[in-house]
Amino acid sequence: MSPQSGSLPLLRVERVSHDYTPATPALAPVTFDVAEGEFVCIVGTSGSGKSTLLRIIGGLLQPSTGVVWLDGARATEPHPQIGFVFQKTNLMPWRTALDNVLLPLELLGAIGPTQHSQARALLELVGLADFADAYPAQLSGGMAQRLVLARALVRHPRLLLLDEPFGALDALTRERLNLELLRIQTGQRQTVVMVTHSINEAVFLADRVLVLGEQPGRILAEIGVDLPRPRNLAVMGSEKFGAIATEIRRHIGLVEE
Ligand SMILES: Nc1ncnc2c1ncn2[C@@H]1O[C@H](COP(=O)(O)OP(=O)(O)OP(=O)(O)O)[C@@H](O)[C@H]1O
Numbered sequence: 001m002s003p004q005s006g007s008l009p010l011l012r013v014e015r016v017s018h019d020y021t022p023a024t025p026a027l028a029p030v031t032f033d034v035a036e037g038e039f040v041c042i043v044g045t046s047g048s049g050k051s052t053l054l055r056i057i058g059g060l061l062q063p064s065t066g067v068v069w070l071d072g073a074r075a076t077e078p079h080p081q082i083g084f085v086f087q088k089t090n091l092m093p094w095r096t097a098l099d100n101v102l103l104p105l106e107l108l109g110a111i112g113p114t115q116h117s118q119a120r121a122l123l124e125l126v127g128l129a130d131f132a133d134a135y136p137a138q139l140s141g142g143m144a145q146r147l148v149l150a151r152a153l154v155r156h157p158r159l160l161l162l163d164e165p166f167g168a169l170d171a172l173t174r175e176r177l178n179l180e181l182l183r184i185q186t187g188q189r190q191t192v193v194m195v196t197h198s199i200n201e202a203v204f205l206a207d208r209v210l211v212l213g214e215q216p217g218r219i220l221a222e223i224g225v226d227l228p229r230p231r232n233l234a235v236m237g238s239e240k241f242g243a244i245a246t247e248i249r250r251h252i253g254l255v256e257e
């Protein structure tokens with residue numbers, strides 16, 4: 001498993017499993033660590049338990065066995081230090097972009113000028129400064145996902161969980177958002193665990209890729225991505241990038257041995 005540096009990992013997933021029903025185990029016990037500032041991607045076929053695993057880490061689903069540790073403490077319910085972006089956007093249609101970003105802060109307490117300027121700064125960060133007063137229906141798919149990202153960042157989460165955040169977007173928008181995500185992650189040294197169907201996306205973004213297999217979901221391989229940072233799209237054409245992507249495909253069974 002992951003190398004142990006001696007210091008505590010930000011996230012430790014320890015023998016976590018989940019059965020939705022006794023007859024259908026969705027996730028076999030999985031164990032891995034994520035260090036502070038690390039970007040980990042999870043790839044795997046549909047039904048391999050990726051969303052199940054992410055929901056357990058986010059405290060939205062109780063594991064059948066095992067423990068999730070955040071900074072050395074057991075995390076058993078939605079944690080203010082964890083930000084979550086789901087497969088589908090769940091914006092409030094009757095709230096403006098700004099008010100959607102403010103929502104997690106409202107749930108914590110009073111909203112004042114500090115919170116407003118914080119939310120506006122985040123809209124700026126994700127390139128939506130001019131759309132603070134727009135409603136979700138007035139945003140494109142890519143803009144809506146950026147807004148969801150801003151909302152997930154508003155509480156300065158120690159850990160950001162992304163479940164196929166750009167899955168529904170066209171390839172060009174997706175590439176652009178990946179670049180923005182890298183910029184944000186690097187700038188804030190944000191720790192990220194992201195589920196994606198795209199092997200290229202995983203290799204481009206991650207420090208490490210976990211490959212999940214199905215029935216029940218389990219970790220087939222953990223692959224380090226030692227491509228230099230900062231990365232730009234040109235890295236995708238490099239020989240090393242291709243070799244890492246091929247290794248991941250081999251583990252998923254997409255390449256003949
Ligand atoms: N609420 C649920 N009740 C019962 N079974 C479920 C539930 N959610 C998921 N499952 C089952 O658990 C397994 C893992 O599902 P999960 O959604 O975690 O997969 P996934 O890897 O995220 O798939 P995808 O790539 O399609 O999003 C699947 O076999 C699925 O049918």
Ligand SMILES: [Mg+2]
Nearest residue numbers: 050051052087
């Ligand atoms: Mg899923």
